[in-house]
Amino acid sequence: MSFRSPWTTHVETLRFEMLDPKYVREHEAEVRKALLDCKSKVDLSLYLDLERRRRDLMISADKRKARLNQASEEMSKLKKEGKDITEYRGKLSELSNEIKEMDGEIGAVEKDFRDIELQICNLPHESVPVGGEEANQEIRKVGEPKKFGFKPKPHEELGVALGILDFEKAAKVSGARFFSLWGLGAKLERALVNFMLDTNTQKGYQEMVVPHLVNYQSMEMSGQFPKFIEQAFAIERDNFYLIPTSEVSLANLHRGETFPVGSLPKKYASFTPCYRREAGSYGKDTKGLIRLHQFNKVEMFQFVEPEKSMAALEQLTGDAEDILRKLGLPYRVVALATGDKSFSSVKTYDLEVWLPSQNTYREISSCSNCTDFQARRGGIKFKREGGVKPEFVHTLNGSGLAVGRTWLAILENYQQADGSVVIPEVLRSYMGGLDVLKPFKPA
RNA sequence: GGAGAGAUGGCAGAGUGGUCGAAUGCGUCUGACUCGAAAUCAGAUUUACGAGCAAUCGUAACGGGGGUUCGAAUCCCUCUCUCUCCGCCA
Numbered sequence A: 001m002s003f004r005s006p007w008t009t010h011v012e013t014l015r016f017e018m019l020d021p022k023y024v025r026e027h028e029a030e031v032r033k034a035l036l037d038c039k040s041k042v043d044l045s046l047y048l049d050l051e052r053r054r055r056d057l058m059i060s061a062d063k064r065k066a067r068l069n070q071a072s073e074e075m076s077k078l079k080k081e082g083k084d085i086t087e088y089r090g091k092l093s094e095l096s097n098e099i100k101e102m103d104g105e106i107g108a109v110e111k112d113f114r115d116i117e118l119q120i121c122n123l124p125h126e127s128v129p130v131g132g133e134e135a136n137q138e139i140r141k142v143g144e145p146k147k148f149g150f151k152p153k154p155h156e157e158l159g160v161a162l163g164i165l166d167f168e169k170a171a172k173v174s175g176a177r178f179f180s181l182w183g184l185g186a187k188l189e190r191a192l193v194n195f196m197l198d199t200n201t202q203k204g205y206q207e208m209v210v211p212h213l214v215n216y217q218s219m220e221m222s223g224q225f226p227k228f229i230e231q232a233f234a235i236e237r238d239n240f241y242l243i244p245t246s247e248v249s250l251a252n253l254h255r256g257e258t259f260p261v262g263s264l265p266k267k268y269a270s271f272t273p274c275y276r277r278e279a280g281s282y283g284k285d286t287k288g289l290i291r292l293h294q295f296n297k298v299e300m301f302q303f304v305e306p307e308k309s310m311a312a313l314e315q316l317t318g319d320a321e322d323i324l325r326k327l328g329l330p331y332r333v334v335a336l337a338t339g340d341k342s343f344s345s346v347k348t349y350d351l352e353v354w355l356p357s358q359n360t361y362r363e364i365s366s367c368s369n370c371t372d373f374q375a376r377r378g379g380i381k382f383k384r385e386g387g388v389k390p391e392f393v394h395t396l397n398g399s400g401l402a403v404g405r406t407w408l409a410i411l412e413n414y415q416q417a418d419g420s421v422v423i424p425e426v427l428r429s430y431m432g433g434l435d436v437l438k439p440f441k442p443a
Numbered sequence B: 001g002g003a004g005a006g007a008u009g010g011c012a013g014a015g016u017g018g019u020c021g022a023a024u025g026c027g028u029c030u031g032a033c034u035c036g037a038a039a040u041c042a043g044a045u046u047u048a049c050g051a052g053c054a055a056u057c058g059u060a061a062c063g064g065g066g067g068u069u070c071g072a073a074u075c076c077c078u079c080u081c082u083c084u085c086c087g088c089c090a
Helices: A021-026 A028-037 A044-080 A086-117 A155-162 A168-173 A184-202 A216-222 A247-252 A306-327 A373-378 A403-413 A425-431
Strands: A137-142 A206-208 A240-242 A266-275 A294-304 A331-335 A347-355 A360-369 A394-402
Touching: A021 A028, A021 A044, A028 A044, A044 A086, A137 A306, A155 A184, A155 A403, A184 A206, A184 A266, A184 A294, A184 A306, A184 A394, A184 A403, A184 A425, A216 A240, A216 A247, A216 A373, A247 A266, A247 A294, A247 A373, A247 A394, A294 A306, A294 A403, A306 A331, A306 A347, A306 A360, A306 A394, A306 A403, A306 A425, A331 A360, A347 A403, A360 A403, A373 A394, A394 A403
Parallel strands: A206 A266
Antiparallel strands: A137 A331, A266 A294, A294 A394, A331 A347, A347 A360, A360 A394
16 A cells, blocks of 8 residues: 555645745855754755756746747648648657657656755744754743642642543553543543633634544645654555644645635634654653643644734734633743744744643643745735735644643642642533542542 | 546636637726716736746646647546435444
């Protein structure tokens, strides 16, 4: 069973440059530095070389095509006049074959060019700190970590003791890095999902239900492929991929479309499970709900006008923060450095929630401005008032929030000495008025 | 899963091998008429890439890919999607 090659469906007629080749040509040094900052291994010289060759080939092929088109027209006239065209035909056959050969060559160069293009990350915004993970910048801390009069337990201990969390039985069903929630644990998960969606929709995000199985093009458009193909679960037989985040589905809803005047911004929120192979992370976060093959997430997504995207990132991040604030969970906002930001984004803020058992902050949301990166890959444009040419939209995404990690953060931050867990105020109406989770059996 | 029909510009809808980037209608925009509007009349109205300071010019595109041909929206193969009927099913 082999994968269908990408770009074979009817929607995929439009192919836009990932980066404007002219811009790259004229700002080579700048692009080189940006790629270096992102720890990109892309060979820009090869990119430029292929771009040059493609252009040269196209120019000479176009000249020949123009000649052939002219000749064809004359041929048509001659035939109408009833003249013999056999000799003429022979000559054109030669030219036609020559063109076919050149087109083949162009196709090959084009493919190499595109292969490289797809590996180029989005270039970081000027406000992004330069460097690797160590250069990440804490922007603000919100909420005081609670002082416990006892040694706070990790969530997996609390959850199992409460009889609401299990890994062993889930491992029997699937394997490592899967979990199951029982009773009030499952209800708490659902309460969180509902709370998050309600909070988001109140802010103008439209609630969505979207596919979890997507095709190659969707993964490529959002920037997952080709670079992170080994991180995706694949349904080979049917050429589907399981989404690692519903960002993929939301981003692709409008692939190949042009938004009419006045229809931006578009704001969506969707709840889906997320599936990740976590290849190469063996041994990391092996305990608990932190790193799993399947977890739930509420995702926010926006399509906006280019000049508004940086402000929208601040707003989107604020929307995610609001959920943490309402839940009373201490967190901090971190601006990711050039080498740590996501592939598709120019700037990413991570929200990190306080985990008492680990005595540290852990990622619970990631908010990114992808500018026109995804829009170019997916051909998504919009028309302005006074309508000149359609322009590429900017896209943003952010978790609002990762549900599993919120679930565990609540257990850890709201635990009491006896192993019970207080339900945050805002969730109680979603929990049928329940205010505290108590162990089934006294500990 | 089986049988059939279809995919053309913003929309509707012609076009079955040769000035077809594509008739016609609708929509939209501009101009004329009008005090203004409606109606009417005239004109304009796709996108991508390349060349050029620019006007402009060239090339490509009629769901995607491939083939036949000097020449393809039109013929052939293939894939995808949509619709109808049957079967199955939450």
